[in-house]
Amino acid sequence: MGRLWTTFTAPSGEKYYYNLRTKESTWKRPESFYEDGGNKRPKLTREPEPFYAIPLVNDWFLVIDDIGGKYYFDSSTEEASWTLEDPESAELLSTIDKNKIILLVAIARGYNTNVGDRVYQEVIDDLKALRKGSAVEEEGEQEGEQESESIPSESEEEEKRPSGLIAGYSSSEEEENEIDSDVEKLNNLGDDDLPKENHEDESQIRNDFFQLLQRHQCDPYSTWSIQARKIQEDPLFYRITDDSIRESMFEEWCEKAINRTTNPQDLVDEDNLDDDSREEEEEDELEPLPFHYLAHIVSKANITPSTIFQDIKDQNKADFKKYKIKQFVKSKSQQETFVSKLLFYYKKFTLDERKEIFHDLLESHSRSIKKNLEQESESMRSTLSEEAGSNDAYAIETKLLKMENLIGLARDMEELANDPKYYVLGIKDKMIELMHYLTSYI
Amino acid sequence: MPRIRTNKKSAPEGFAKIEPTLREFELQLREVEQSKSSKLSSRANEELWQILRICHERSRYVYTLFYKRHAISKQLYEWLLREKYADKLLIAKWKKQGYEKLCCMRCIQTSESAHGNSCICRVPRAQLELEAQKAGKAVGFQQCVHCGCRGCASTD
Numbered sequence: 001m002g003r004l005w006t007t008f009t010a011p012s013g014e015k016y017y018y019n020l021r022t023k024e025s026t027w028k029r030p031e032s033f034y035e036d037g038g039n040k041r042p043k044l045t046r047e048p049e050p051f052y053a054i055p056l057v058n059d060w061f062l063v064i065d066d067i068g069g070k071y072y073f074d075s076s077t078e079e080a081s082w083t084l085e086d087p088e089s090a091e092l093l094s095t096i097d098k099n100k101i102i103l104l105v106a107i108a109r110g111y112n113t114n115v116g117d118r119v120y121q122e123v124i125d126d127l128k129a130l131r132k133g134s135a136v137e138e139e140g141e142q143e144g145e146q147e148s149e150s151i152p153s154e155s156e157e158e159e160k161r162p163s164g165l166i167a168g169y170s171s172s173e174e175e176e177n178e179i180d181s182d183v184e185k186l187n188n189l190g191d192d193d194l195p196k197e198n199h200e201d202e203s204q205i206r207n208d209f210f211q212l213l214q215r216h217q218c219d220p221y222s223t224w225s226i227q228a229r230k231i232q233e234d235p236l237f238y239r240i241t242d243d244s245i246r247e248s249m250f251e252e253w254c255e256k257a258i259n260r261t262t263n264p265q266d267l268v269d270e271d272n273l274d275d276d277s278r279e280e281e282e283e284d285e286l287e288p289l290p291f292h293y294l295a296h297i298v299s300k301a302n303i304t305p306s307t308i309f310q311d312i313k314d315q316n317k318a319d320f321k322k323y324k325i326k327q328f329v330k331s332k333s334q335q336e337t338f339v340s341k342l343l344f345y346y347k348k349f350t351l352d353e354r355k356e357i358f359h360d361l362l363e364s365h366s367r368s369i370k371k372n373l374e375q376e377s378e379s380m381r382s383t384l385s386e387e388a389g390s391n392d393a394y395a396i397e398t399k400l401l402k403m404e405n406l407i408g409l410a411r412d413m414e415e416l417a418n419d420p421k422y423y424v425l426g427i428k429d430k431m432i433e434l435m436h437y438l439t440s441y442i
Numbered sequence: 443m444p445r446i447r448t449n450k451k452s453a454p455e456g457f458a459k460i461e462p463t464l465r466e467f468e469l470q471l472r473e474v475e476q477s478k479s480s481k482l483s484s485r486a487n488e489e490l491w492q493i494l495r496i497c498h499e500r501s502r503y504v505y506t507l508f509y510k511r512h513a514i515s516k517q518l519y520e521w522l523l524r525e526k527y528a529d530k531l532l533i534a535k536w537k538k539q540g541y542e543k544l545c546c547m548r549c550i551q552t553s554e555s556a557h558g559n560s561c562i563c564r565v566p567r568a569q570l571e572l573e574a575q576k577a578g579k580a581v582g583f584q585q586c587v588h589c590g591c592r593g594c595a596s597t598d
Contacts, residue, residue, distance in 0.1 A: 219462070219463070220511070220513070221459040221460050221463065221507070221513055222460075222462070222463040223463055223499070223502075223503040223506075225499060226463060226466055251506065251510060251511065254511050254513070255510070255511050255512070258511055258512070258513045268508075268516060268519060268520060268523075269534075270523060270530035270531065270533050270534035286445055287443065287444060287445060288443075288445050288446075290443075293446065322446065323446050324443065324446060327443050328443050393448065393449075394448055394449035397448075401445065
């Protein structure tokens with residue numbers, strides 16, 4: 001059933017049709033583009049195929065097809081029928097465990113388990129045993145018939161099943177009831193047997209899942225939410241329905257994959273990790289002045305008499321980014337004015353002269369500095385006595401920021417904090433000068 | 443603007459293995475940052491919830507790496523905490539009984555809530571359902587207002 005005709009557009013713009021098989025072309029639209037005429041799409045329904053064949057007596061077979069239908073097949077005449085016309089077979093069938101047959105029907109219909117082959121084998125073995133048994137019985141006395149009479153309902157049911165299941169639940173009330181009970185049994189079977197089977201299957205599923213993880217090269221150093229994306233296309237993924245179970249299996253797999261010699265690791269006390277980290281947190285609260293880092297970049301820069309802001313920026317592009325200058329001083333013109341003013345001091349004055357300028361500036365603000373110091377004299381004393389290693393740039397900066405914080409530069413001395421003269425020294429020199437200046441007050 | 447850290451120590455050995463995952467988390471956070479927020483005031487917090495969820499997930503990841511899978515060294519773990527890849531206060535709580543699944547710190551801070559009790563997401567689902575059944579209603583609780591948690595009792 002393939003497509004026979006294809007449509008093409010001629011250079012004139014008109015459509016014409018081409019037959020793929022006969023290679024003829026025509027202007028006339030064919031009745032159907034497909035081989036079989038009317039239907040555009042191939043039929044979705046398909047013929048059920050036999051799934052299990054259970055041998056009975058006298059060449060009869062009980063056949064279960066893959067949509068769960070049941071019929072009987074006589075291999076001597078090669079005829080299939082909905083009813084079992086061989087009394088001996090019917091008798092045999094009535095004596096075997098019906099639940100097993102129902103389970104087989106369920107499996108044929110797609111019930112997910114892997115005990116299927118085993119059950120099938122069991123049924124065949126049972127039947128073999130029964131056949132032998134009945135042969136012996138028949139020799140002695142004809143008890144078999146009585147037996148089959150004693151449980152007629154079951155054999156009846158067996159016979160009615162195929163018509164019911166295939167014909168889409170026939171109309172007779174009696175039958176419906178029976179079918180309902182069967183369907184119920186099927187459903188119950190799922191519920192009852194699941195836990196037990198789960199135990200048997202668990203290791204199997206686990207192995208499958210582990211292999212799945214292996215196959216998709218999951219990263220044991222990653223996390224489930226990310227790795228799950230790799231494997232969720234796979235049908236095996238859905239063997240386990242609960243995501244939390246999947247996750248715990250993944251964790252287990254990771255542990256195995258990493259395969260550390262599991263020497264018990266000592267706990268880490270997160271609450272007070274190191275002294276460092278707590279100190280760091282304290283330092284996090286220190287906020288540098290807006291021009292702090294910009295001034296730092298200028299102090300490190302290579303300054304010639306002709307240097308302008310753009311040169312500084314071009315040379316120190318990485319530093320501008322690293323110190324997030326844009327976020328400290330938002331407008332570019334503000335950056336430029338500040339740097340230009342600062343460059344003036346760097347170009348015109350030597351280090352000693354600049355130190356003097358810095359000192360004079362502090363002197364001119366001495367009143368407000370003194371006022372702020374009065375409240376914080378204790379903590380200032382301890383800060384001043386702190387040793388900052390002469391090579392540890394970060395510690396030096398920390399000390400400077402602490403001192404600036406204590407004299408309240410950011411709080412109520414905006415004038416001083418925005419004065420370019422305050423930034424004429426590099427961080428280290430500034431720290432030393434400021435320290436000398438403050439010690440004279442305390 | 444906070445101070446810029448210039449004294450960062452380079453990562454201890456083993457960081458390369460977990461780096462892609464951490465980067466993935468960072469990417470997710472970036473995505474939330476760049477996404478457009480809802481104009482409804484009732485949904486104003488939802489972005490924050492997303493961020494808290496991802497942070498929680500990342501903390502959980504670091505936590506399992508060290509305590510469950512034993513995949514990283516103590517040095518690396520401490521480094522990760524110090525660099526704030528994980529919330530160390532949250533992890534400290536996870537080690538305590540009854541707090542194994544805690545969603546965020548704010549949900550147990552009784553001093554920050556209106557009636558001096560912890561957040562509703564800490565109440566076991568079973569208890570909520572029982573109470574709702576007694577009152578003849580359906581469970582009203584969906585997500586908590588602090589972090590969008592849907593329930594983080596250890597029994598859930």
